[in-house]
Amino acid sequence: MDIKELYKLYQQHPCITTDSRNCPEGSIFLALRGESFDGNKYALQALEKGCSYAIVDEDIDEPSSRLLKVDDCLQTFKDLAREHRRQFNIPVVGITGTNGKTTTKELIRAVLSECYNVMATEGNFNNDVGVPKTLFRLTDEHDIAVVEMGASHPGDIKTLVETAEPNCGLITNVGRAHLQGFGSFEGVCKTKGELYDFLVSHDCPIFINRDNEHLMQMIQERGQQPDLYFYGQSDNQDILIRGEVVSCAPFLKFRWREQDAEAGFVSEWMEVQTHLIGAYNLDNMLAAITVGYVNNIPFEQINHALENYVPTNNRSQLTETEKNHLIVDAYNANPTSMKAALDNFRLMEVSPKMAILGKMGELGDVSDEEHQKIIKLLEEARFDEVWLVGEEFQKVNSSFRTFANVDEVKAAIAQEQPQGRYILIKGSNSTHLYELPALL
Known part of the structure; x- marks a missing residue:
């Protein structure tokens, strides 16, 4: 059974579970495997509990017409999620980075939610299981999606972008993290840069911190570039959204403005008092402002979203x-x-x-x-x-x-x-x- 046929089956039973302890009536059980578990062992149990079908990648002792065998359940999960994502002609913002990606995702969600119905990654569902689960939450009611993607090994982001197929996105930064998996800082850059690879090859807009030399080098190495929307704190003329720290006492207060050097236009400074600790969060704020600006969120509503965002996830x-x-x-x-x-x-x-x-x-x-x-x-x-x-x-x-x-x-x-x-x-x-x- 190919993915198109499987997806038609999913449309008749639009609920996929990967947990045999949670088997809603009429759902489809998908047998994932990990270091300490094998979902194939629970496929029959899932059918008994109420699942209409079970997708497996091993032979089961008791054959059933409701057991659907595939080569690789995890790959099938990702392929099905991609097929589901393709049903929706909406902006999908892809986010990765070493630090700040979850905070940035939440700020972008807050800003976009001022005008749109937003579907965004919940919690830490940013890996090769979490991203498909996130995509399956998409419905006709959503106007835009924000998908966070994490990585700890080379090739992780390539896999996730090929699943989520974002049509715009950003890398918050690159740093020395997960070096045991990446091997080096260069390995970090190469893997995070797989988001740029996808967006550039599909001629999709990229939001980029103009002041981050590593990100600038990464995008320049990729030659022909799509639309680039720059944000930052410096006085570079090509920055679209510029910001400055006003104070951190202890919460971050900053000001920002829109500027267009070619048109000779600079807006008035706007001041925002946040509920976040840390001057380092200014870049995250500017990223959210830029995404909101490009998606036509009015300035007043951008500021309202940022002023009212309160972190609840042990971050800042x-x-x-x-x-x-x-x-x-x-x-x-x-x-x-x-x-x-x-x-x-x-x-x-x-x-x-x-x-x-x-x-x-x-x-x-x-x-x-x-x-x-x-x-x-x-x-x-x-x-x-x-x-x-x-x-x-x-x-x-x-x-x-x-x-x-x-x-x-x-x-x-x-x-x-x-x-x-x-x-x-x-x-x-x-x-x-x-x-x-x-x-x-």
Whole structure:
């Protein structure tokens, strides 16, 4: 059965489940496999629970006309999702990058939602399973889609763009993350650049940070370019949307304007007070403004969306507790994002300052080197107190207090009861620092 035929079957049963514990009546079960599970083993069980059909890629002992065998269930899942996406002639914005892609996606969603019905990636559904699930949420009611794509190995973005087929998009930035999978910073650039490859080859618009030399080099290497919409903080004449930080006390306040050098037009500055911590979020704001501008969102509504966006996903959040002021960025950490967070915390005019930092994962052979660089940044920052979590920090030269894991940190908090402090909490998700705010 080819994809066209399978999709016709999906149209008759428009619900695909990959979890045998959740089998709505009349749905289609698709047997995915992972390191510790094999969906093929649960195909018959899914049929018994209410699925009309089960798609498998292994022979099942008890044959059934409701078992549909394919060569590769994951590839079939992606192919079906692409076929579903092709039913909708709407803008699909593709987003990837080392840092800031989820925040940027949420800001773009907020801006576009002022005028359109937007379907956007939920949570961290940005991999080769999450992207198809996202695409299957598309309905005739949606005007535009925003699809986030993550990567940890070469070729990941190529696979995802060939599934989602975005017709415009942006890379937030490229940095030293997942080096164990990519092999090098050049590997990061090549993989993230697969979004540019797709957009350039299909003559699709690209939104790009004009001030990011790596992104500019990547787009220039691709020769003939589609429409480029530049944003940034510099005075480059070809920037369409320009912004400047006004203050970070502690929330980011910035101003922005539209400019067209060829037409000699420059709009008045517009000031926006956000609920995000960190000057590094200005680039994310400018990206959302640019996407909104190109999609005809009025300036007032762009500003309204950005002023009212409140993060709820452990990214750039300031949380006030009875005891402390917490700056929570505990979902992810790599050398680039860690430096940005520390630089911003250092510039904040608050005191006393305490940093609780978790390890940075998936750095491979350069892990010790990159963790040592963070120690140097901390020494220069001269925060009032620093706690470091994870064996990666315990292996490098440091005079700061270290903990093997989050449980040791919890014990120290219970005993010492820190109070009256501004506390930055940042680390890789695997360190579980997101468990700390409830205790502080």
